Amino acid sequence: MATRFTVKGLRVSVEGKEILKGIDLDIRGGEIHAIMGPNGTGKSTLASALMGHPKYEVTAGEALLDGENLLEMEVDERARAGLFLAMQYPSEISGVTNADFLRSAINARRGEGNEISLIKFIRQLESKMKELEMDPELAHRYLNEGFSGGEKKRNEILQMMMLEPKIVILDEVDSGLDIDALKIVAKGVNSMRSEDRGFLIITHYQRLLNYIRPDYVHVMMQGRIVKSGGPELAERLEAEGYDWVKEELGIIDETVGQA
Amino acid sequence: MSTQLNAPVNLENIAALSQGRGEPGWLTDLRREAAALAGTLEWPKPEKMRIDRWNLTALGEHRAPQLAGDLKQLPEEIRASLPQDAANLVVQRNSGVCYRNLAEEWKAKGVIFTDLETAAREHGELVRKHLFRTVEAGEDRLTALHAALWNGGVFVYVPKNVELDVPLQAVFYLDDPEAAFAPHILIVADANSRVSYVDRVLASGAGRTAEAVHHSVVEIVAGPGAHVRFASIHHLPEGVVDLSIRRATLGNDARIEWIIGDLNHGNTLSVTKSDLKGNGSSSDSKLITVGTGSQNMSITTHAVHYGIGSESEMESRAVMRDSATAIINGVTKIEKGASKANGHQTERVLMLSPKARGDANPILLIDEDDVKADHAASVGRVNEEQIYYLMSRGIDRELAERLIIRGFLTPTVGEVPIEAVRGELERMIEGKLDA
Numbered sequence: 001m002a003t004r005f006t007v008k009g010l011r012v013s014v015e016g017k018e019i020l021k022g023i024d025l026d027i028r029g030g031e032i033h034a035i036m037g038p039n040g041t042g043k044s045t046l047a048s049a050l051m052g053h054p055k056y057e058v059t060a061g062e063a064l065l066d067g068e069n070l071l072e073m074e075v076d077e078r079a080r081a082g083l084f085l086a087m088q089y090p091s092e093i094s095g096v097t098n099a100d101f102l103r104s105a106i107n108a109r110r111g112e113g114n115e116i117s118l119i120k121f122i123r124q125l126e127s128k129m130k131e132l133e134m135d136p137e138l139a140h141r142y143l144n145e146g147f148s149g150g151e152k153k154r155n156e157i158l159q160m161m162m163l164e165p166k167i168v169i170l171d172e173v174d175s176g177l178d179i180d181a182l183k184i185v186a187k188g189v190n191s192m193r194s195e196d197r198g199f200l201i202i203t204h205y206q207r208l209l210n211y212i213r214p215d216y217v218h219v220m221m222q223g224r225i226v227k228s229g230g231p232e233l234a235e236r237l238e239a240e241g242y243d244w245v246k247e248e249l250g251i252i253d254e255t256v257g258q259a
Numbered sequence: 260m261s262t263q264l265n266a267p268v269n270l271e272n273i274a275a276l277s278q279g280r281g282e283p284g285w286l287t288d289l290r291r292e293a294a295a296l297a298g299t300l301e302w303p304k305p306e307k308m309r310i311d312r313w314n315l316t317a318l319g320e321h322r323a324p325q326l327a328g329d330l331k332q333l334p335e336e337i338r339a340s341l342p343q344d345a346a347n348l349v350v351q352r353n354s355g356v357c358y359r360n361l362a363e364e365w366k367a368k369g370v371i372f373t374d375l376e377t378a379a380r381e382h383g384e385l386v387r388k389h390l391f392r393t394v395e396a397g398e399d400r401l402t403a404l405h406a407a408l409w410n411g412g413v414f415v416y417v418p419k420n421v422e423l424d425v426p427l428q429a430v431f432y433l434d435d436p437e438a439a440f441a442p443h444i445l446i447v448a449d450a451n452s453r454v455s456y457v458d459r460v461l462a463s464g465a466g467r468t469a470e471a472v473h474h475s476v477v478e479i480v481a482g483p484g485a486h487v488r489f490a491s492i493h494h495l496p497e498g499v500v501d502l503s504i505r506r507a508t509l510g511n512d513a514r515i516e517w518i519i520g521d522l523n524h525g526n527t528l529s530v531t532k533s534d535l536k537g538n539g540s541s542s543d544s545k546l547i548t549v550g551t552g553s554q555n556m557s558i559t560t561h562a563v564h565y566g567i568g569s570e571s572e573m574e575s576r577a578v579m580r581d582s583a584t585a586i587i588n589g590v591t592k593i594e595k596g597a598s599k600a601n602g603h604q605t606e607r608v609l610m611l612s613p614k615a616r617g618d619a620n621p622i623l624l625i626d627e628d629d630v631k632a633d634h635a636a637s638v639g640r641v642n643e644e645q646i647y648y649l650m651s652r653g654i655d656r657e658l659a660e661r662l663i664i665r666g667f668l669t670p671t672v673g674e675v676p677i678e679a680v681r682g683e684l685e686r687m688i689e690g691k692l693d694a
């Protein structure tokens with residue numbers, strides 16, 4: 001069955017304050033959706049709420065991945081169901097090596113008795129790290145600890161490549177990357193494009209979308225998707241900014257918290 | 260005096276036991292004097308912990324085992340915890356040694372590795388010169404009682420310039436709930452020698468449900484340029500109180516490395532101290548503990564700098580579960596005259612339960628100007644952001660927590676230089692985390 005991810009009427013609050021005010025999305029396997037929008041409009045909140053971050057309270061709506069409601073699952077179950085979020089600010093975990101962590105994550109989805117062999121794991125890890133032009137040393141360092149901004153982002157992409165999820169959300173994976181790194185990360189993402197995998201890419205810059213060509217572009221303001229279009233929408237936003245969208249929709253303050 | 264002591268400690272008993280074991284007169288006298296002193300002294304008073312409220316009366320009766328010619332005669336459980344290579348091994352069961360062996364190669368070089376009772380008979384002068392000099396019998400009730408009552412034990416002597424490249428190992432186990440269990444460990448490393456010593460303290464069979472006290476004292480004398488590595492893992496059951504005092508005296512350029520795993524299930528007093536007497540001497544301690552159930556622990560590492568340019572490093576990590584309590588003290592003392600001394604200490608506590616208590620007490624006492632000393636201490640909980648991150652990759656909460664806890668201990672455990680000890684530590688830590 002082809003992958004299908006549908007978000008319907010998603011409302012999310014943080015500490016009693018409503019941030020997302022009804023989000024609808026429909027992503028099919030093979031598609032790439034981009035979400036753009038000014039700072040503080042709820043993009044990361046959407047990503048975190050879908051992943052199940054404990055701070056974000058879903059007050060209405062559903063998120064179906066191949067018919068299963070993710071919102072009823074624990075964070076780890078969502079991941080095992082096929083959701084992956086490359087985070088804007090990945091955690092650092094001391095004492096746990098990157099390689100050990102990745103192997104635990106792979107085995108968690110393979111289940112007991114079906115663990116990946118060490119040799120196979122190492123072979124995969126080495127080849128993906130090479131693709132991402134990562135220093136092999138990073139496999140043996142503690143997870144994200146002392147990684148540079150760019151190394152952390154590549155490490156998120158590495159995890160995506162190793163875990164082979166069905167739905168990938170990338171939250172500002174391009175921020176903090178130099179132009180070469182951006183190309184490498186984009187190459188990694190493109191290598192993962194497939195009929196049974198959908199992407200939701202949160203970004204501020206058209207630049208990334210030059211390398212990862214989206215099928216749909218959505219604009220987020222005030223905790224809603226206020227405009228959707230094709231790749232040309234991203235190009236126009238890059239060239240002209242958001243004022244014309246606001247004008248068109250009669251929005252004065254685009255951040256959330258405004259009615 | 261004997262009436263003030265806990266039964267069955269009394270003077271006649273002690274003298275008779277000592278003579279019965281064929282101990283030299285000086286040792287019988289030492290025991291007798293210590294027993295008399297014990298009644299006049301107080302229990303040690305560590306910070307924020309009343310050990311006098313613990314059940315300290317169950318000191319047990321002398322129950323010495325037969326000396327076994329063969330390791331096969333030991334309980335399976337104990338054999339499983341023995342090193343693969345048991346060539347250099349002393350095993351104490353209850354109140355006495357039941358197995359001892361030292362490879363001929365080392366004997367030929369003048370190394371002595373045997374139980375302390377035997378050493379007192381066969382190497383009387385050497386033992387007498389060092390016994391209860393680093394830790395004195397009259398310090399408090401604990402040291403006095405121990406001096407009166409110690410049994411079995413280990414004696415290590417490494418002659419000048421001899422470098423042992425394999426660890427000497429010892430196992431102390433309790434399998435008789437009524438037995439006195441009080442090993443004394445004396446290690447003398449002569450000038451420029453090298454030695455590693457590893458021991459484990461545990462219970463097996465009926466010992467596992469014992470209500471008992473294990474008291475032990477470790478004395479280490481490292482001569483000029485000597486290098487001693489001492490690793491000890493204690494894994495006693497809930498009903499056994501562990502009172503363990505460890506101390507090293509260091510000559511010029513001598514070095515001690517302590518690796519301590521306090522992984523008991525019962526109340527624990529653990530004090531590990533380096534007296535950095537010699538110029539250029541150095542001390543490094545790594546200590547790991549996991550508190551579970553309702554156990555109380557007072558754990559202290561201590562370095563006292565006397566020598567010029569002496570250096571100390573201390574690293575202690577504690578994971579606290581259930582309603583366990585641990586007071587983790589780190590004391591760096593720099594005496595006047597110890598110029599260019601350098602002391603660094605870290606205590607970190609990870610709390611897993613709201614009912615657990617863990618205090619980190621770093622203490623710097625500095626009486627000299629031209630020195631360096633610093634400390635870092637922290638008490639924290641498992642970070643929910645980190646749990647979320649790991650879970651977002653499909654790892655369940657339980658494993659996510661376990662990875663973080665292991666990660667917390669790894670920087671210390673991973674530094675343990677002897678691989679077998681590292682493995683054993685990891686195994687016992689996992690055991691305590693699983694319980």
Ligand SMILES: Nc1ncnc2c1ncn2[C@@H]1O[C@H](COP(=O)(O)OP(=O)(O)OP(=O)(O)O)[C@@H](O)[C@H]1O
Nearest residue numbers: 014015019038039040041042043044045046055256
């Ligand atoms: N954990 C939180 N606690 C409190 N407020 C939050 C939290 N997360 C988000 N918010 C608030 O919700 C609003 C939307 O934040 P969000 O991070 O989703 O924006 P964003 O669109 O991702 O912005 P940026 O482009 O800067 O990353 C902001 O006002 C923010 O302060």
Ligand SMILES: [Mg+2]
Nearest residue numbers: 043044045088
């Ligand atoms: Mg954001």
